[in-house]
Amino acid sequence: MEIPSGFISLVGAPNVGKSTLMNQILKEKISITCPKPQTTRNRIVGIYNTPRCQMVFVDTPGIHRARDTFNKILVDIALATLKDVDVVAFIADVTARSVDLDRFALQAMETLSTPVVLVLNKVDLVKDKTLLLPLMQRYVEQRDFAAVVPVSALTGDGVPELLAELERRLPKGPRYYPEDLVTDQPERFLVAEIVREKVFHLTEEEVPYATAVTVDAFKEGPEKNLIRIEATIHVERDSQKGILIGKGGGRLKEIGRLAREDVERVLGCRVYLGLHVRVQKNWRRDRRVLREFGYRWPRGT
Secondary structure (H helix, E strand, C coil): CCEEEEEEEEEECCCCCHHHHHHHHHCCCCCCCCCCCCCCCCCEEEEEEECCEEEEEEECCCCCCCCCHHHHHHHHHHHHHHHHCCEEEEEEECCCCCCHHHHHHHHHCCCCCCCEEEEEECHHHCCCHHHHHHHHHHHHCCCCCCEEEECCCCCCCCHHHHHHHHHHCCCEECCCCCCCCCCCCCHHHHHHHHHHHHHHHHCCCCCHHHCEEEEEEEEECCCCCEEEEEEEEEECCHHHHHHHHCHHHHHHHHHHHHHHHHHHHHHCCEEEEEEEEEECCCHHHCHHHHHHCCCCCCCCC
């Protein structure tokens, strides 16, 4: 039986709440979140199922003015998703002091013919709702949106209305994924992302952005209901390695503890998580290393 079914890209400037919104919709933590900008680095799929529809959400890195190889890859990943979806949800932060990056992101989408729904996020932080009207007008003057929906990704306010608008614009078709699946990401990827999230939360300045995580081993242990995971946190300089490890190894232990707790919730079993820190100098500028870490230019770009 054909139902409203299709792909929806969540796009926007960095730190507007794309990942938080997807997690809110799915009621599962699929994308990592952090108040720091540019947390998302990959195209991450989340699958929303109801008896009457299937929405496949694609969370993307924030669109920004990229100046180095690594960040250009991130922006290209975000823009490449626009070619393969049925609807685009453009997320804007109503509390942002400047809309310059939003304007830049919309300009990058100028030739896009796919329906775009404007999602005004973080409205829970705006006490005077009348302030939303001139802001809404400012965006509408830049592009003809299919709909405009104010939401709070954090509290869930407005999300049912957003889902209704998106469903209305999906084509009829089959379910692309089984009804019990919430993401197509492999477990290794989810583990690496969880570890990276803890690094973002527990370190400052350049350290989170100079960090990549790879999972080196993922296997069932001899003990019942136990998975043993070994992962490496890669940084660019010795000083960053020292910050990550912390005094007496304290910070690395805390990263590992918090990550293990989340990984156990995701995998539904006990986990041994071994973390190691390695210096890979200037990895963000080395295309070979970027490929090894899983960052690749999208096809056709």
